[in-house]
Amino acid sequence: MPERRSPARRPTMKDIARRAGVSESAVSFALNGRPGVSDITRDRVRRVAEQLGWRPSTAARALSGEGAATVGLVLARPAGTLGVDSFFLQLVSGIQEVLAERHLGLLFQIAEDIGDECAVYRRWWAEHRVDGVLVVDPRTDDPRPGLLDELGLPAVVIGGTPDERHPRLSTVWADDAAAMAALVDGLYTLGHRRIAHIAGLLELAHTERRIRTLRAEAERRGLYEVQSVPTDYSDVAGAAVTRRVLDGPGTPTALIYDNDVMAVAGVAAAVELGFSIPADVSVVAWEDSALCRLVKPWLSALSRDSVEFGRTAARELTALLDGGPARTVRVPVPALIERDSTGRPGRCAPSRYRGD
Amino acid sequence: MPERRSPARRPTMKDIARRAGVSESAVSFALNGRPGVSDITRDRVRRVAEQLGWRPSTAARALSGEGAATVGLVLARPAGTLGVDSFFLQLVSGIQEVLAERHLGLLFQIAEDIGDECAVYRRWWAEHRVDGVLVVDPRTDDPRPGLLDELGLPAVVIGGTPDERHPRLSTVWADDAAAMAALVDGLYTLGHRRIAHIAGLLELAHTERRIRTLRAEAERRGLYEVQSVPTDYSDVAGAAVTRRVLDGPGTPTALIYDNDVMAVAGVAAAVELGFSIPADVSVVAWEDSALCRLVKPWLSALSRDSVEFGRTAARELTALLDGGPARTVRVPVPALIERDSTGRPGRCAPSRYRGD
The missing domain is CATH 3.40.50.2300 (Response regulator)
Structure with missing residues (x-):
């Protein structure tokens, strides 16, 4: 006959005392690490407590000064x-x-x-x-x-x-500054001179670090067509800023997005405007995720664990x-994972200005 | 001269007693809702406690049987x-x-x-x-x-x-069953007869409910080319199953995905195979999110709050x-938000079989 299951009951110090064959106060001394019991008793009590699945109540621990855990x-x-x-x-x-x-x-x-x-x-x-x-x-x-x-x-x-x-x-x-410096270096080596950074929330410390580094790296290399535009990280903002920076003269040849969602939305906006990626414009997402492999071309991304x-x-x-x-x-x-959205700035002007 | 800030200290019942001009035990009675103090004193004590920002310790509440909060x-x-x-x-x-x-x-x-x-x-x-x-x-x-x-x-x-x-x-x-029934009804009315459901984890109860409903609705209408394929919800699985169901005879004209990530990955896979959306195949995502507006065409989706x-x-x-x-x-x-990925099954065979 199957054993009838009684409702669960939390094991108490009394249960431990009974099973270990000692007094309740001995159990209390043993479990609270106080003197008053022999090492042998302490070991036995602790073993029995473990067997029974006894755990101190969080509230009791907190009140005894052990913290809220x-x-x-x-x-x-x-x-x-x-x-x-x-x-x-x-x-x-x-x-x-x-x-x-x-x-x-x-x-x-x-x-x-x-x-x-x-x-x-x-x-x-x-x-x-x-x-x-x-x-x-x-x-x-x-x-x-x-x-x-x-x-x-x-x-x-x-x-x-x-x-x-x-x-x-x-x-x-x-070290976002080091990551940004390495990224700018990589883009510069590929031949990019005009870079737009679609940044995150301006009040976040790492956004400011990235913007400051981009500016310093650009100045060091004499690049004057480099800009950062802060956003609220949303897909809507990512698309809107992309449209703005791509529309007009001095079109950037590389776009750096401060998250994956904005990068994906930005790519869609760029393609809609007639830009080809990476032929007309290279794209890098700061933050790698499944999203970066959900779009064509797959996005190059800065990846961290x-x-x-x-x-x-x-x-x-x-x-x-x-x-x-x-x-x-x-x-x-963060390390750059190079996929298909970055390359040399191969064409002189975006395709839509050349009528192809 | 600015006031020198002392380190914060949690207000105690003693502080309340001093400020309210009553005894500590009166404060304790008042705050614990016990008899022994007048209503006027109780009100005053509670007001002072509030002014001082006093809060009962969670641990004390838990031990007094008030729960862990x-x-x-x-x-x-x-x-x-x-x-x-x-x-x-x-x-x-x-x-x-x-x-x-x-x-x-x-x-x-x-x-x-x-x-x-x-x-x-x-x-x-x-x-x-x-x-x-x-x-x-x-x-x-x-x-x-x-x-x-x-x-x-x-x-x-x-x-x-x-x-x-x-x-x-x-x-x-x-009621996922009702949502699935309404969805099948809508697709049927548009003219769809071959439907593939790229489902979620089979061990989840709502997955089973959706699969069962789809089957019942299909049988009721005499549709024999309707199938559900369970997955692990990942973009990789979404793309792989899409390729499998679109490849071969009896190609479905409508795809229902159990989440947004799989729908987006599935659309990319379908486009790669030469399918046009929604001309060749309609797509619905179960779960609306920014993702559904990050791809072209924007995805129709079942939306819930x-x-x-x-x-x-x-x-x-x-x-x-x-x-x-x-x-x-x-x-x-969940209500269907109709965007651009659903329509009548306009062509007889997907474009790639017709060479356009």
């Missing part, structure tokens, strides 16, 4: 713009791989804007909900590091640059929670 | 497949809108597979980490409802169909947490 992550983006995003879920996947090893939970929140995000940190802090946070999308003028410093919440800024005003925050970042980026950030946060010092860690520079 | 959500997908997803972040955004009103946190976890996901539920339950969970991607043979029933964890299944074996679980679902779907699910979960009964809620049937 939870870290927080806020994504501040208006609901309407939460569309196609190939980076974020991969980042979170890497983060959780590391958190899971430590039995840390991830409290996740979507906020409307940065003010909202700050309010979330204050609430989490007031409610002892998290032991630390992972901060994404660092900005040029960012209120979050100051707030987190003030609250004393351990934090790792993902994608920021080291900031000596907040020595208690760790930073994990990719987002899962590993997440792992690195989570490791730095657990190090902070363990009492380690704040650190700045640089992940590998 | 947190709900959980697990996404069981291998890290490698976490790519372009337009549905999930929008769903989460709607969920959080409702949770935020109730000051409930969302504990989020990515799991490798369904076994992993069950282990997460067990751990969360053992650690009292969550008061309830939202379950996504319901399967035809799903171990989760049984487990959640056994653990007594309140749960809302998102996308499932009502299951009387688990009367304690709520369900929020869209994913943010509202999330809101509805979260509302049902908070109702369960409030002690309400389990319910089954149906959200509106």
Whole structure:
């Protein structure tokens, strides 16, 4: 006869005591690492606890000063713009791989804007909900590091640059400036002199880094027809800016897009205007994803390992929670995957001006 | 001289007592809703607590039996497949809108597979980490409802169909069968007789519902050249299956894709084979997103309000947490947005067989 299944019950210290043949207080001493029991008893209690699947309640741990065993992550983006995003879920996947090893939970929140995000940190802090946070999308003028410093919440800024005003925050970042410099060098070597950069949100720190580097590299080489146009990262903006920069004299021969969605939308807009890729104009997407292989020609893209980026950030946060010092860690520079959308600027003028 | 900022300190009951001019125990009575203080004192204490930004610690609330003030959500997908997803972040955004009103946190976890996901539920339950969970991607043979029933964890299944074996679980679902029936009807009216359905994962309950409905609708109309081919939802599979179904006799005149990514990849594959859209073959994507407007022609798509779907699910979960009964809620049937990829099957054979 099959055993009748009773409803699940969480194993208690009493269960452990009964099974291990010791008193409840001995179990409590043993599991809380306090003196008062022999090493042999401690070992036996721990083994039985493990066999029974006993776990300390998170609430009890938090009240006993062991922390919430939870870290927080806020994504501040208006609901309407939460569309196609190939980076974020991969980042979170890497983060959780590391958190899971430590039995840390991830409290996740979507906020409307940065003010909202700050309010979330204050609430989490007031409610002892998290032991630390992972901060994404660092900005040029960012209120979050100051707030987190003030609250004393351990934090790792993902994608920021080291900031000596907040020595208690760790930073994990990719060198976008180096990636942009290498990209401009590659395009220059191919023969490109007129480059348009369809950039992301101007208030994000990495957007500013890319724009600044592009300008410096252009000046160094005496290129005066190089421009950056900030956008909101949307496909609509990607297409609109593409139309604008391709329309008129001094048409660029290379387009750099700050994400994959804008690159795909930009290619469609360019083709519609009669441009051939890469014959008339080369295209590079900053961020590689399935999207880059969904269009013809396949897009050349700057690729990074987002899962590993997440792992690195989570490791730095657990190090902070363990009492380690704040650190700045640089992940590998994004590498250019050359596909079919980049080449020499072969024609003198785009096809539509030549009537072919 | 600017005021020197001292490090932040969480307001305590002592602070409230001092400011309100009452004893600490009066504050405790007032904030915990216990008798022993006058209504006037209670009001004053609550006002002062609000002014000071006082919040009960989550851990204290949990231990006092008020719950973890947190709900959980697990996404069981291998890290490698976490790519372009337009549905999930929008769903989460709607969920959080409702949770935020109730000051409930969302504990989020990515799991490798369904076994992993069950282990997460067990751990969360053992650690009292969550008061309830939202379950996504319901399967035809799903171990989760049984487990959640056994653990007594309140749960809302998102996308499932009502299951009387688990009367304690709520369900929020869209009627995919009705949407598929309407879609087949529309294509039939346009003149399509040969339809291929490039389906999603066979083990997902909604995939099976769509396949079953397509078959029933086809039989009802005496259509014998209608087929469903299950895939893993990837762009690679979308392209491969498209090539297979378009290659050979009895070529379908309409293709239904179970997501946007496969539809976009399928269109590229079809065009490469010499098919013109919609002249040779009509295309519909199940799931509308920016992707559908990134390709030419723009794709007709079944559209649903994913943010509202999330809101509805979260509302049902908070109702369960409030002690309400389990319910089954149906959200509106996805509606067809007709763009440029659907039309009458105008030509007798695809262009490539006619040499044009």
